[in-house]
């Protein structure tokens with residue numbers, strides 16, 4: 001095997017009701033690839049990292065700070081511990097995901113790099129071992145380990161972080177007929193900063209509401225109750241504190257609702273906003289509205305998406 005290309009899709013963490021515990025992999029319905037690609041090729045010796053793609057200019061200038069470089073170092077260290085030796089490699093990161101968007105940009109790079117490295121070396125690590133490394137790298141960026149972007153990005157679908165009995169996450173049954181409208185306004189919000197503004201503790205009332213929402217949501221997913229699931233997608237943990245980071249969030253959220261969205265919220269730590277709709281006609285109306293009222297500059301975009309059940313994959 002000499003060359004491999006791995007695509008890792010965008011993801012929307014939290015889904016309102018599961019701060020740090022729920023995330024969905026997302027793909028546009030028009031077939032475009034909303035995610036990063038890492039290409040891996042064997043070279044005689046050593047390690048080379050090249051960067052390409054629209055958002056390459058936003059990557060750190062020092063190569064060692066690129067999370068793909070750090071993925072290579074971590075993989076090599078762990079591989080060595082079990083008697084393996086990383087081959088001479090050139091990794092090329094196609095950075096298509098805007099950084100600090102709330103769409104799991106760093107997760108896309110981490111997942112694509114580690115899947116490429118693992119596949120290239122005949123899969124020395126299991127899925128959960130690889131996911132544990134992905135969480136460690138994500139933690140270096142955001143300041144704390146959370147798997148709600150890397151797990152769906154890697155494994156696909158809607159993932160619930162169980163972090164027990166040898167499983168970091170498990171897939172939840174979800175509602176395949178729903179459309180997701182993702183609107184990235186074109187401005188940057190740092191995950192670390194969006195975490196820093198959250199309260200250190202919450203009231204008993206909030207904790208009870210959060211438990212009821214998350215428990216009922218998971219129950220609704222398993223029993224196929226879409227109306228209950230949508231009603232329970234409420235955020236008492238992050239949205240009240242982060243809403244101010246998003247342009248006119250309250251107004252566009254209400255407008256999406258008026259146009260027929262079942263629920264809207266902050267994707268990950270923002271500033272991307274998601275709206276879930278029951279059908280394509282409503283998704284198209286919401287998308288048109290957000291194009292005109294939420295985007296702040298030419299970098300912004302709106303995509304009509306569905307949950308991506310495949311996760312990270314090899315491109316032909």
Ligand SMILES: Nc1ncnc2c1ncn2[C@@H]1O[C@H](COP(=O)(O)OP(=O)(O)OP(=O)(O)O)[C@@H](O)[C@H]1O
Nearest residue numbers: 066067099100101102103104105106109190191192
């Ligand atoms: N390959 C990479 N892709 C994205 N960010 C990277 C990468 N390598 C290093 N970084 C750095 O990681 C930080 C990522 O910012 P941030 O904490 O907002 O995470 P993010 O993954 O882009 O967020 P989000 O989940 O909101 O998309 C930036 O400081 C960026 O320079």
Ligand SMILES: N[C@@H](CCO)C(=O)O
Nearest residue numbers: 013019020191268269
């Ligand atoms: N759960 C994380 C996701 C970050 O993308 C947060 O909201 O901070």
